[in-house]
Amino acid sequence: MRHIPEDELHAYLDQGLSRSQCVEIESHLAACATCQANRDGIAALRDRTTALLAKLAPPRSFPVSFETLRRRAAMDASVRRRRIHAALWAASLVAAVAAGWSAGLFMGPAGAARIATGPAAARPIARPAVVIESTGPTATPTLSLSSEQATLRPVRADSSKPRPARVRVRPTRQAAAPAQPPAAALQPMTPPPELELSSIEIPRAEGELEGMWRTMSWDGAQAEAGAKLPHIDGLPIVQVQVQATQQGKQPLMVVAQQLSSGEVIRTIEGPTTDVSHLLSRRAMSDPGPTVSASDSSAASPATPQDPTGHTMAMQRGDRMIAITGALPSDSLLAMIRRLNAEMRSK
Amino acid sequence: MTDELEQLYQTTYTAVVRFLYRKVWDAERAEDLAQEVFVRALAHRPDKPRAWVFAVAANLARDEARAAMRRKRHLTLLKGDPIAQPTVSPSADILVEHDERVASVQEALSTLTPRDQEILLLWDAGLSYPEIATQTGLAMGAVGTTLARARRRLVEAHDRQHAKGSHAAHS
Numbered sequence: 001m002r003h004i005p006e007d008e009l010h011a012y013l014d015q016g017l018s019r020s021q022c023v024e025i026e027s028h029l030a031a032c033a034t035c036q037a038n039r040d041g042i043a044a045l046r047d048r049t050t051a052l053l054a055k056l057a058p059p060r061s062f063p064v065s066f067e068t069l070r071r072r073a074a075m076d077a078s079v080r081r082r083r084i085h086a087a088l089w090a091a092s093l094v095a096a097v098a099a100g101w102s103a104g105l106f107m108g109p110a111g112a113a114r115i116a117t118g119p120a121a122a123r124p125i126a127r128p129a130v131v132i133e134s135t136g137p138t139a140t141p142t143l144s145l146s147s148e149q150a151t152l153r154p155v156r157a158d159s160s161k162p163r164p165a166r167v168r169v170r171p172t173r174q175a176a177a178p179a180q181p182p183a184a185a186l187q188p189m190t191p192p193p194e195l196e197l198s199s200i201e202i203p204r205a206e207g208e209l210e211g212m213w214r215t216m217s218w219d220g221a222q223a224e225a226g227a228k229l230p231h232i233d234g235l236p237i238v239q240v241q242v243q244a245t246q247q248g249k250q251p252l253m254v255v256a257q258q259l260s261s262g263e264v265i266r267t268i269e270g271p272t273t274d275v276s277h278l279l280s281r282r283a284m285s286d287p288g289p290t291v292s293a294s295d296s297s298a299a300s301p302a303t304p305q306d307p308t309g310h311t312m313a314m315q316r317g318d319r320m321i322a323i324t325g326a327l328p329s330d331s332l333l334a335m336i337r338r339l340n341a342e343m344r345s346k
Numbered sequence: 347m348t349d350e351l352e353q354l355y356q357t358t359y360t361a362v363v364r365f366l367y368r369k370v371w372d373a374e375r376a377e378d379l380a381q382e383v384f385v386r387a388l389a390h391r392p393d394k395p396r397a398w399v400f401a402v403a404a405n406l407a408r409d410e411a412r413a414a415m416r417r418k419r420h421l422t423l424l425k426g427d428p429i430a431q432p433t434v435s436p437s438a439d440i441l442v443e444h445d446e447r448v449a450s451v452q453e454a455l456s457t458l459t460p461r462d463q464e465i466l467l468l469w470d471a472g473l474s475y476p477e478i479a480t481q482t483g484l485a486m487g488a489v490g491t492t493l494a495r496a497r498r499r500l501v502e503a504h505d506r507q508h509a510k511g512s513h514a515a516h517s
Contacts, residue, residue: 016475
């Protein structure tokens with residue numbers, strides 16, 4: 001007589017069998033003492049498992065109202081929409097900055113015209129107009145100067161109010177202004193400027209940072225922090241964020257700076273618990289897509305797939321400084337040592 | 347549609363928190379994740395919300411575990427600094443709240459393979475065999491086999507520890 005296998009008895013007791021299977025098992029059980037004993041043993045095992053697992057319950061549970069979740073879902077949806085807008089905005093900003101920067105390179109230090117060719121313009125003040133073509137957030141901007149507009153003359157020191165270059169960014173491709181010789185027609189730049197979108201996508205930080213964060217000006221943050229803003233000297237500041245901490249202590253600060261490679265590193269300073277909490281949250285949060293031309297080269301050799309980069313932290317009394325960024329850990333180590341020495345000397 | 351989700355929230359929220367808690371061992375985090383699961387459900391409106399909710403919860407817990415591993419690797423705290431190192435161990439304070447018996451069940455559970463754990467926890471969260479099978483990709487027949495093994499191993503591991511513990515106490 002074939003006895004009922006153990007797993008079938010589990011499934012039977014768990015009501016995981018079809019009606020016909022149940023009937024079959026029940027009729028067998030009615031006649032088989034061995035299987036009855038097995039069934040009772042398994043029933044006891046089930047009960048023990050349930051009892052053991054019951055001990056592994058969280059100490060407390062405070063469900064929020066469903067209405068709260070509904071509001072959060074609605075808010076998330078609108079944040080997603082805003083993020084898309086903001087990403088487009090950031091992309092055009094990056095394109096504008098990159099183009100302005102390269103225009104500066106081409107034109108020389110004083111914005112003076114080495115490209116002062118073309119029909120001599122009678123205008124008293126040179127007004128270079130730069131048109132950037134951009135097909136989308138990740139497009140490589142091409143830069144062209146129309147013959148008429150590229151009438152750059154050296155700006156005399158005594159000339160009244162030299163005007164800055166106008167930079168226009170167009171989201172969609174339009175016909176480039178005809179470049180006629182001997183006008184300066186700048187072809188797509190080689191190498192194209194690297195667009196590091198993910199790093200300057202400012203609204204992302206909103207999602208990553210919890211609590212009451214304020215994005216501040218450098219001066220404002222400095223005033224608040226008492227001239228001890230964590231940062232690496234000599235790098236452009238992308239963003240300064242400050243969160244007040246308890247007991248009127250110095251706030252928690254995050255300074256985002258951009259390396260010449262386009263990577264953004266963040267320097268964090270604050271009470272130890274806040275910083276480690278922030279770092280752990282940061283590591284947990286979805287690293288997100290990195291829309292980046294320089295991504296492959298930026299990935300650290302140790303963990304090539306990890307887009308979040310490395311984190312280096314250092315304890316200073318009851319406070320902690322940390323640097324995060326897609327850099328080799330040795331670089332971060334050097335940076336944090338320098339930072340530590342600088343902050344100590346202040 | 348939304349009412350159905352609301353009802354599900356009322357009936358399964360605690361089970362979802364418990365399910366997550368047994369994976370992340372942090373009550374607060376488990377609640378955060380559970381809320382996230384339901385917020386996502388509101389955005390997605392899945393067809394089979396109950397199974398979906400647990401599937402997403404399992405994914406979030408997995409991501410969480412991966413992030414924890416990454417964090418361990420990357421949060422390189424520097425040695426030789428004049429001040430003492432901070433102890434960054436998220437579970438330390440939680441373990442304090444547990445009494446020894448709870449810790450022993452936790453340890454017993456950790457001796458199971460991830461798959462066995464998953465299926466046992468899904469069953470304990472109230473999912474049916476077909477739901478477990480769909481979510482884990484197991485055949486219906488294999489759910490019973492896995493559960494049989496998982497239960498046996500959990501109880502055996504726990505008893506072993508208990509025996510060891512009482513032996514240590516007597517000697």
